[in-house]
Amino acid sequence: MRGGPQLMASWYGILLFGMAAAYLFGREYGEGTAKEMLTLPLRREYFFVAKMIVLAAWVLGLALLSLAAQAGYAAVLGLDGFSWAEAARCVTISLKVALLTYATLPWVALLAMVGRGYLAPMVYSALAAFFGVALAEAGWSRWFPWSMSLSVTGVTLFPSVPMPTLVFGSWALMALVFVTGSAATVWYGDRADAL
DSSP states (O other): OOOHHHIIIIIIHHHHHHHHHHHHHHHHHHOOHHHHHHHHOOHHHHHHHHHHHHHHHHHHHHHHHHHHHHHHHHHTTTOSOOOHHHHHHHHHHHHHHHHHHHHHHHHHHHHHHHHSSSSSHHHHHHHHHHHHHHHHTTTTTTTTTTTTTHHSSSSSSSOBBOOOOOHHHHHHHHHHHHHHHHHHHHHHHTTTTOO
């Protein structure tokens, strides 16, 4: 049952969640409506917070959809050995993977705003997924934020390499990535019309 969280942690979660962030934050630039949005009499931080809440709901929904698809696939195959304890463990792992991936998304949002569209954040997401898996295979998943979700699953894919568990410093580093990415995105958003 760990195949779904492992795939979500390795590549498709980073790409799919990155695509959602690129769409939410690059849409105004892609559709040419940024100048209207920037002239509204609202603090720009509110736009960021609102979009991050929508993105959190989107990430949670996609993670739950992945779990449902995995359960359906296992049911169709008629796999034996189902237990509620294992199902709860799989849900917990999937939610941790989604949380760790979500924490990296403010940087995708920043690139969507700086690049004024979808291409830059999608290339960034692809590179983050590539380097995340590569550094996880090299044993650095505890200290590279885009690999940390693989540590939660316990192994990487093909070949199965055991992952180190996350320590307090790993979680602190991930919090730092989220806070700095959020601060940089808000800072850029406040100055977007001047840049």
